[in-house]
Amino acid sequence: MVSFARGFCRLKFTKAPWSFEVHCSVGSELFVRHKQISAFTSVVRCHGEYSKLLSCYSLLTHGQRRHNSEIPEVDRVKKDPRYDRTLRDARFSKLSNQDLVEFKKIVGDSSVLTEAFELEAANRDWLGKYVGTSQALLRPRTTQQVSEILSYCNTRRLAVVPQGGNTGLVGGSVPVFDEVILSLGAMDNIISFDEGNGILVCEAGCILEKLDSFLAEKGYMMPLDFGAKGSCQIGGNISTNAGGIHLLRYGSLRANILGLEIVLANGQVIDSLRSLRKDNTGYDMKQIFIGAEGTLGVVTKVSILTPARLSSRNVVFLGCKYFTDCQRALKEARSNLGEILSAFEFLDRKALDMVLSHSDGLRDPLPDSKHSFYLLVETTGSCFNHDREKLDNFLEICMDKGVVADGVVAQDNQQFRSFWQLREGITEALSKAGAVYKYDLSIPVPYMYNIVENLQHRLGDLAVVMGYGHLGDGNLHLNISAPRYDSKIFSLIEPFVYEWTASHKGSVSAEHGLGFMKADAIYYSKSPEMVQWMTRFKQMFDCNGILNPYKVLPGSSFKEGSRYRNVSNSS
Amino acid sequence: MKILVSVKRVIDYAVKIRVKPDKTGVETANVKMSMNPFCEIALEEALRVKESGAASEVVIVSMGNEKCTEVLRTGLAMGADRGIHVATERPLYPLAVAKLLQALVRKEEPGLLLLGKQAIDDDCNQTGQMVAGFLNWPQGTFASKVKVDKSENCVHVEREIDGGLESLRLQLPAVITTDLRLNQPRYATLPNIMKAKKKPIAKVTPEELQVEITEDFDILEVVEPDKRKAGVMLSSVDELLDKLKNEAHVL
Ligand SMILES: Cc1cc2nc3c(=O)[nH]c(=O)nc-3n(C[C@H](O)[C@H](O)[C@H](O)COP(=O)(O)OP(=O)(O)OC[C@H]3O[C@@H](n4cnc5c(N)ncnc54)[C@H](O)[C@@H]3O)c2cc1C
Numbered sequence: 001m002v003s004f005a006r007g008f009c010r011l012k013f014t015k016a017p018w019s020f021e022v023h024c025s026v027g028s029e030l031f032v033r034h035k036q037i038s039a040f041t042s043v044v045r046c047h048g049e050y051s052k053l054l055s056c057y058s059l060l061t062h063g064q065r066r067h068n069s070e071i072p073e074v075d076r077v078k079k080d081p082r083y084d085r086t087l088r089d090a091r092f093s094k095l096s097n098q099d100l101v102e103f104k105k106i107v108g109d110s111s112v113l114t115e116a117f118e119l120e121a122a123n124r125d126w127l128g129k130y131v132g133t134s135q136a137l138l139r140p141r142t143t144q145q146v147s148e149i150l151s152y153c154n155t156r157r158l159a160v161v162p163q164g165g166n167t168g169l170v171g172g173s174v175p176v177f178d179e180v181i182l183s184l185g186a187m188d189n190i191i192s193f194d195e196g197n198g199i200l201v202c203e204a205g206c207i208l209e210k211l212d213s214f215l216a217e218k219g220y221m222m223p224l225d226f227g228a229k230g231s232c233q234i235g236g237n238i239s240t241n242a243g244g245i246h247l248l249r250y251g252s253l254r255a256n257i258l259g260l261e262i263v264l265a266n267g268q269v270i271d272s273l274r275s276l277r278k279d280n281t282g283y284d285m286k287q288i289f290i291g292a293e294g295t296l297g298v299v300t301k302v303s304i305l306t307p308a309r310l311s312s313r314n315v316v317f318l319g320c321k322y323f324t325d326c327q328r329a330l331k332e333a334r335s336n337l338g339e340i341l342s343a344f345e346f347l348d349r350k351a352l353d354m355v356l357s358h359s360d361g362l363r364d365p366l367p368d369s370k371h372s373f374y375l376l377v378e379t380t381g382s383c384f385n386h387d388r389e390k391l392d393n394f395l396e397i398c399m400d401k402g403v404v405a406d407g408v409v410a411q412d413n414q415q416f417r418s419f420w421q422l423r424e425g426i427t428e429a430l431s432k433a434g435a436v437y438k439y440d441l442s443i444p445v446p447y448m449y450n451i452v453e454n455l456q457h458r459l460g461d462l463a464v465v466m467g468y469g470h471l472g473d474g475n476l477h478l479n480i481s482a483p484r485y486d487s488k489i490f491s492l493i494e495p496f497v498y499e500w501t502a503s504h505k506g507s508v509s510a511e512h513g514l515g516f517m518k519a520d521a522i523y524y525s526k527s528p529e530m531v532q533w534m535t536r537f538k539q540m541f542d543c544n545g546i547l548n549p550y551k552v553l554p555g556s557s558f559k560e561g562s563r564y565r566n567v568s569n570s571s
Numbered sequence: 572m573k574i575l576v577s578v579k580r581v582i583d584y585a586v587k588i589r590v591k592p593d594k595t596g597v598e599t600a601n602v603k604m605s606m607n608p609f610c611e612i613a614l615e616e617a618l619r620v621k622e623s624g625a626a627s628e629v630v631i632v633s634m635g636n637e638k639c640t641e642v643l644r645t646g647l648a649m650g651a652d653r654g655i656h657v658a659t660e661r662p663l664y665p666l667a668v669a670k671l672l673q674a675l676v677r678k679e680e681p682g683l684l685l686l687g688k689q690a691i692d693d694d695c696n697q698t699g700q701m702v703a704g705f706l707n708w709p710q711g712t713f714a715s716k717v718k719v720d721k722s723e724n725c726v727h728v729e730r731e732i733d734g735g736l737e738s739l740r741l742q743l744p745a746v747i748t749t750d751l752r753l754n755q756p757r758y759a760t761l762p763n764i765m766k767a768k769k770k771p772i773a774k775v776t777p778e779e780l781q782v783e784i785t786e787d788f789d790i791l792e793v794v795e796p797d798k799r800k801a802g803v804m805l806s807s808v809d810e811l812l813d814k815l816k817n818e819a820h821v822l
Contacts, residue, residue: 216587311601318761365758384603395761408758411645412605413585415758 078485079129079435080171080517086550088177092159095135095178099156103138106148111139111186122181125174126167126228127431127438129485130516132175134161139186143261143269143300146182150298150546151267153180159546162294164236165207167228169427169438172293172515173236176550184235187300190214198306199258199275204235204299221309223250227424235299241291243511245423248472249342249380250307253290260286261301265542275303288537293513294548296541312384313342314391315416318398318407319371323449326373328403330445330471333377336394340387343378344472345423348452351468354481355422358429362421365408375404375471376423426468426479435485437463439478439497442507448476451500455480458492475510498524514552522554572682572721572743573628574617576651577672578610580633580642581692590795597692597793606642609687611649613749615756616717617685618650625719626683628652632675634668636660640772647767648759654772655679659784664693667777667784669701674780676706681744683726688713688748699748709741713750719743 077083103112113119114136123132140146153160159179166173175181187205194200198220202211209229212222224237226244236242238260241253250256259274272286289297320326326346333341347355349372356362366374381387391409398404410416430436443451452467455478459465463482469475478497482489498508502524509518509525522531535553538545582588583603590597606614617629631646633639634657643654657671676684684706689696703710711717711728715736718727728739728747741747759767777784805811815822 311603313603317758363755366760392764396765399761399765404761407761409648409761409764411648411759412608413583413603414608417585 075485076131078487081487081490082516082520083176085520086176086516086555089159089545089549091157091544092179092546092549093157095158095180099152099158100136102152103136103149106152107138107140107145111141113137113139119181122163122166122183123174125169125171127169127436129436130171130174130176132161133178134175134181135178137181137183139183141186143187143263146187146263146298146300147267147269149182150263150265153546154266154544157544157546159549161548162235162239162298164205164233164239165228165231167232168236168240168293168515169440169512170509170515170517172240172513172517172548172551176516179549182298184233184298184300187235188233191301193218194275197275198308199303200306201259201273201275201301201303202234203301204233204238206234208232208234208237215306216309219309220306223256223305223307224253227427234302234304238290238299238302239292239294240513241511243470243473243475245343245345245378245470247470247511248344253304254287256305257286257290257302258305259303260289260299262286262289262297263300264297265544265547269300270297273301273303277305291513293515293552295538295552296547298547310380310382312379312381312387313416314379314387315410315419316375316377316391316395316407317365317410317419317422318375318377318404319366319369320373320375320403321371321405323373325403325405326375326471327445328401329375329377329398332394332397332401332403336397337377337379337390340379340381340390341377341472342380343376345376345469346471347374347376347423347426347468348372348449348466349374350464350466351426351479352422354433354464354466355425355429358432359421359425362418362425365419365422366406369406371405374422376419423468426477430479430481433481435482437480437482437490437493438512439476439480439493439508440469440510440512441476441478441497441501442474442510443476443501443504444506445471445474447504448474451476451497451504452478454500455493455497458496459489462486462489462492470511473510501525516551519550519552520554522552572626572719573630573679574620574626574683574685575672575676575679575681576610576614576617576629576631576646576685577668577687577698578614578631578633578642578646579607579687579690579692580604580635580639581607581690584608584691590793594792594794596790604638604641606645607687607690607692609689609691609749609751611687611756612751612753613685613687613747614646614649614651615754616714616747616749617683618757619754620683620717620719621650623719625721630655630679630681632657632672634659634663634671643772644767645759647770647772648764649757650763651770653770656772656774657777657780658774659777661784662786663784664787665695665697665701666787667782668698669705670782671777671780672698672702673705674782675775676702678780683719683744684708684746686746686748688750699746703746706744706746708744708746710746710748711739711741712748714747715750715752717747717749717753 100112119134119137122137123134138149140149160182161175161179163173163181163183184205187203189203191201195218208222211234215221224242224244225246238253238257258276259272261273262270264270330344333344352374356364379387379391410419449467452465456465463480465480467476467478469477480493498521501508507525508521514522538553583605586603588597614631620626621629629651630653631643631651632655633643639656643656647654686699699712713730714728715731716729724743726741726743726745728741730737731750
């Protein structure tokens, strides 16, 4: 039972509005951390009834409340002109009171949320850029309930948006209009873990970081990791085929997902929840749902292969003068660090300035010299001495050849974290800085940074253009930060960024997906024939189109293929 | 003036500690070890005193098995001038460490001995005080500010005490132990890491220092703290408010 001991009490908010943790601690926190023991006496998790919790939270923190609803509303067309070109699909019904009654029969009264304040955060995406007007949010607890909900919505022609942790960056996880929000957050049970083979089976709503902490106890880790780990869900990760900082080492989710349980739009449950490394019986059905962004089915359960958690880790933060030096360092890392290399990230000076100016407690690791580029290199292995020797050798070569100008080596886990925060904190810093236009591009590494320089040139003083990302995977996060959303800035960025990327044989979405933001941009990376086949898949799995409409595939208003052809002609 | 800083190799602050099944101690095999954070702060302060011109050399010392040279290398990479490794395989407790430090001070004759206020593994918080006693030197413990005054041959130390600050003036030579808020230690830069490889680490044994290590106590048992109680799901906010009011008494 809950025993609230004397001492202070802390309420922690996770990103989704209906999930809170109340921590009550006995001693002072500092003491607790120093002792390496967790003296928390209890954790209380509570769902629903957002407003009451908020008032209780503000009581606890003496009136300092912080939550999403304080972000002022801005014209959504200004934030993304695609809203202007998108009309609500008239085939979809409007939600009626009877629908709510039926939903309540399926999931119970407390799992159907309809109050505006309860829906507020779920209607708005992580960036505060995409805002919908859904009237109902459902929180099923079982696959059976998901199936019944979808079957009902399909019959009634009610559009549905599946939602995980709502950390997606392309406006895919929130309703465009009044789609019913199907939240997977209450399906967060771990089903089994095979300790010998590292195979984890769990429900789709499990939060990535919680799975990783669970695995840590068993000597394993999740094969993917990135800044949103504390809020995003494994079902959302699979649906966006999320990449992250360790893809370089452990490969894409496509290789690590062994099985999925999917509920189709008509309520049918497709169970491929196997735990086999090899299975070549027929077509690999699960692959089509990985990265489908909730448009083909709802992921309800997952079987995933997890690597062993190795104890020897090193993190270095390096400064480089030119982007070509970053590439040379990558080559040296590949040949000198070999199998222990586990991350190779880069950021430019503007990105570093951005994170330093918007995050408390972070400092420039190389305060005495300013560099144009920074690299974060991580090694993971099983033997400290072996890894350290390799790392020292790599660093010595880089210094001798003049590939890196300066650098620091983390000496303890605290420093590991500080260096990683510099890289992982950029996304959040950008969202605090004002309006942000985000592009997640795959570009052959040799000319990856040219687009950043090009845009800096185009935009001049109007905005700050920066680049960072997963250099080891050829993945650039191109970000443009401006004081506010502005159509002039937008017209200088798009379609230029997409055209440039297409003409350099890149991809307009490396890992974030297309969502609502980039659905029309698909032709820059995929041929009309391929998009046609995708449309057929969509029709086959979801004949009424109720699952996550207006996302991934281009709208019918769009002239098929025209842009793609233009681009191929001009290059 | 020379500054002597002691640095201890401990299980990394961020590692989750596991107690050995036989309860004789904690698991250290395959566990990340680092410099004790308070020692790191002491070393940072010594480097700052040197950079301010009030000291000419920073010498670091670590005691224990061969692996101690790792933290000495870290310290040298941060900027210390040379290292001393007091090599022994025997377990060392504060009294023995204080005696060894006393012997080293006699040999090295530093004007200032800087230590962390405690090591995060045993949390003893005794060594600085004991060595000051052996040396009969003035001591400023839990320092949150240090300022050496060369002309007066003294050091000003600020200490955080309950509800305020205490300012001390100590005649040199003196012993200072450092608290968390004294400074933020620097990172080890690549050029300094390279340079550190060439810096000398001298090895001495307790015998050479004529210190006899005796175990003045036995550790009977090491056990884990009570397990954190599992969370409970409450059915309504009213129930939560009720608990916060009536059980936690925080509302
Ligand atoms: C700070 C930050 C850093 C990030 N870094 C990276 C990174 O390094 N690499 C990377 O790849 N991405 C990154 N992302 C974006 C990434 O795509 C998402 O964070 C994550 O994978 C989405 O998970 P989620 O649970 O939040 O899904 P949501 O945002 O809720 O949903 C994403 C999409 O998946 C669908 N969906 C969600 N759950 C399900 C389900 N169970 N079944 C079917 N469809 C579902 C939604 O409809 C939506 O289209 C980052 C985001 C943030 C905020």
